[in-house]
Amino acid sequence: MRVLITGASRGIGRALLDHYTASPGTEAFGTVRGAAADTDRRLLPLDVTRPEDFPPLAARLDGAPLDLLVCNAGVFPGPDRSLATGIPASDFAAAFAVNVTGVWLTVEALLPALRLAPAPRIAIVSSLMGSSARAPGGSYAYRASKAAVTNLGRNLAADLASQGVAVGVYHPGWVRTNMGGPGADIGIAEAVAGLTTRFDALGPASTGVFEGWDGTPLAF
Secondary structure: OEEEEOOOOOHHHHHHHHHHHOOOOOEEEEEEOOOOOOOOOOEEEOOOOOHHHHHHHHHHOOOOOOOEEEEOOOOOOOOOOOOOOOOOHHHHHHHHHHHHHHHHHHHHHHHHHHHOOOOOEEEEEOOHHHOOOOOOOOOHHHHHHHHHHHHHHHHHHHHHHHHOOEEEEEEOOOEOOOOOOOOOOEOHHHHHHHHHHHHHHOOOOOOOOEEEOOOOEOOO
8 A cells, every 4th residue: 555644754644654654565655845854764845735746755655555644734823823913915825825725736736646545545634623613713724724724625626526536524522733733632642543544544435524532523
């Protein structure tokens, strides 16, 4: 099996890369912004906001089948900003450039490699904060971008079903990472164990799902 994970420099992305690297019969790659470290051959350079970065990435995969694409790269600009403090347009631009357009560009570039696999899967790491059914206010740019990428995943699932490409959207949990903070609910190992179980279960019968790391169905 061949796996590619975007945003693998740290946190959940790096832990997913380590998980798949340790899985027998699996070749795993991860992407990082800027120059990849020469000491880790698994890492490939990619800034998901730069369309020009994608052709070299696709070429590095040598036209071989890609079984699982995990769109994990994400940003949370201005987490402490609010209506009271004001939210600059740049927060929305940054969130959508990475969390939405970046996912689209990644899928678009790697779809030819996915189509070569016998049972290709796309896993989009979104968030419960993108659920319109759960809207307590605040974190406007992040919530809006995650709602948009969840919708994007659902529409990709519909369009790619006839091509045998399954697409799932997942909430990783509130995880103790640099983004989630030390007071989050679960550790990285628990999140990765749950997410990889969900990715393994993804297929034609479940394409279009929006689930939590623990398998809980989530409302859109």
